[in-house]
Structure formats: structure tokens, C-alpha cells
Ligand SMILES: Nc1ncnc2c1ncn2[C@@H]1O[C@H](COP(=O)(O)OP(=O)(O)OP(=O)(O)O)[C@@H](O)[C@H]1O
């Protein structure tokens with residue numbers, strides 16, 4: 001599913017900035033980020049360390065507030081929300097999964113109790129919370145291990161319990177920061193199967209942050225971040241004509257001002273540095289190095 005119209009857009013970030021101020025310097029972690037995510041989509045954000053992925057996720061989860069720009073989730077404007085609204089938002093609208101499996105679970109409670117805790121905190125009776133915990137444990141394929149404590153579960157199983165905890169109060173949005181970063185590939189596959197199942201059965205919107213570009217094969221759309229901005233998008237789609245097959249296509253993101261990031265390797269290969277010549281050619285735009293389009297010297301250099 002591609003976000004195309006405003007109606008479909010569930011998460012909308014526009015020109016988002018986050019500046020961290022420390023004692024002697026300012027770090028610009030997000031610098032004019034634009035992003036749209038559709039309701040019901042399961043997508044990933046990838047990028048090198050320090051590109052701003054966790055900063056973005058913390059803002060979307062209501063744990064942190066941006067310095068400037070616009071960010072909307074559903075009908076909520078995260079920039080102007082009061083502290084009370086943010087607490088309510090974190091409780092009911094969004095579930096969060098951390099990379100560190102140990103951070104998601106309470107060690108002395110078993111899987112069923114762990115999933116029940118957020119519901120009891122929200123005022124449900126122990127019976128109601130237990131019933132829904134069983135339902136969620138069934139969905140994540142761990143009902144038979146519901147009596148086990150975290151140390152008695154594998155890393156992948158712990159992350160699946162973490163998904164159950166995040167979805168305990170039925171939030172429409174699930175955010176996961178490197179949820180499979182500590183897992184091997186086959187265990188990570190099990191976790192992604194659970195994400196897919198819940199995305200399809202509950203219609204929950206899922207945003208997953210990862211270092212690993214290999215995540216492209218596991219979600220429908222991957223948005224790459226560089227230096228605090230979205231730089232490109234990889235879209236996976238299935239083609240039915242000429243034999244069924246899966247294809248991916250990579251696009252550069254164009255922001256509202258018409259800025260687009262040209263991959264570094266293209267710039268280096270063509271020797272494009274500070275300026276480029278841009279012209280329209282029927283149905284496409286061409287970007288030429290300054291030199292090749294015209295070998296002319298500037299007038300002031302001609303004798
Ligand atoms: N609380 C903070 N105070 C100051 N600087 C911060 C803070 N949190 C993050 N930063 C800086 O903001 C930038 C973006 O950090 P962020 O954690 O969002 O990156 P990331 O893409 O999640 O990286 P990683 O893949 O390593 O988790 C980095 O330069 C980081 O050092």
C-alpha cells in the first residue's frame with residue numbers, strides 16, 4: 001500500500017526538526033524530515049547509525065517532542081499536545097518495542113502476566129486482562145509457553161511477548177526500534193511473521209526501524225534516512241502479468257521545496273560537486289555536471 005492521498009495518511013511528518021542541546025554544542029538529529037505512512041501499512045525505516053531513526057521513533061511514540069515542523073498521527077498534532085494528552089496518547093494510541101529484549105519484559109513475571117500488566121494498569125480486572133493476554137499469546141504463537149518467565153524463553157520468543165505487551169491495550173500503531181537487532185536471521189523471521197499476522201488480522205499500522213537494508217524483503221516499503229532526512233524509498237510490489245514475480249524499485253524522495261537527494265555514488269561518478277545543470281527532456285528531468293553541458297568559460301574569463 002502506498003500513501004497517496006491525505007485521507008489515507010495516518011502519520012504525517014513535514015519539515016521536522018529535532019535539535020538536542022548539550023552544554024557546549026547543539027546536535028541537529030532531524031533536519032527537515034518529511035514522511036507519510038498510510039493507515040494499516042507495515043513499513044520500515046533504515047539508515048546508518050546516527051541518521052536520526054530513534055529520534056524520529058521517540059517523537060512518534062510521544063516520548064520526545066520535536067523542535068520545529070509538523071507531526072500528526074491520526075487526528076493528533078504531536079507538537080501542540082499537552083503533557084496530559086501525551087500520556088494518554090502513549091497509553092492508548094501507540095505500542096513500543098525496544099531492541100534490548102530485557103527492556104521490554106519484567107523478569108520475575110511469566111509471559112501471561114507480562115502481557116496482562118499494561119491492561120491492569122489501565123484499570124481492567126485481572127480476569128479480563130488474563131483473557132485478553134491469552135488471546136494475544138495465541139496470536140503470537142506462544143500460548144503453550146504462557147507460564148514461562150523471560151529467562152525460560154528464547155530471544156525471539158521474548159520479542160514476541162514484547163509485541164503482545166505493546167498491543168495489550170489495542171493501540172492502532174506499533175513502533176519497533178531495531179526489534180530483531182539482537183536476533184539471528186531465522187529467529188528474526190519468526191518475529192516478522194508475527195508482525196505480518198497482526199498487521200493483517202488487526203489492521204495495526206507498523207513502523208520498524210532497522211540498520212539492515214535486507215529488511216526490504218520483509219516489508220512492503222522501506223524509507224531510507226540520511227543525515228536526519230528521508231532520502232529514498234524502496235517499494236516492493238507483486239507483478240501478475242508475464243508470470244508472477246516480486247519486484248523492488250528505489251525512488252529518491254522529493255520534498256515540498258523540490259529538493260531531492262542524488263545518491264553520493266552518482267555525484268562522485270559524474271563529478272557533480274556544488275552545482276549541476278538541470279533541464280527537462282520531454283517526460284524526465286536531466287541532471288548534468290556543470291562542465292559537460294557547456295565547456296564555455298564564464299564571460300569574465302574570456303579574453
Ligand atoms: N539525548 C541526546 N542528546 C544529544 N544528542 C543526541 C541525543 N540522542 C541522540 N543524539 C544525537 O542525534 C543523532 C541521531 O541519533 P539517533 O539515536 O536518532 O540515531 P539512530 O539513527 O537511531 O542511530 P543508531 O542506528 O546508532 O541507533 C546522533 O548524532 C546522536 O548522537
Ligand SMILES: [Mg+2]
Nearest residue numbers: 053054055177
Ligand atoms: Mg537508534
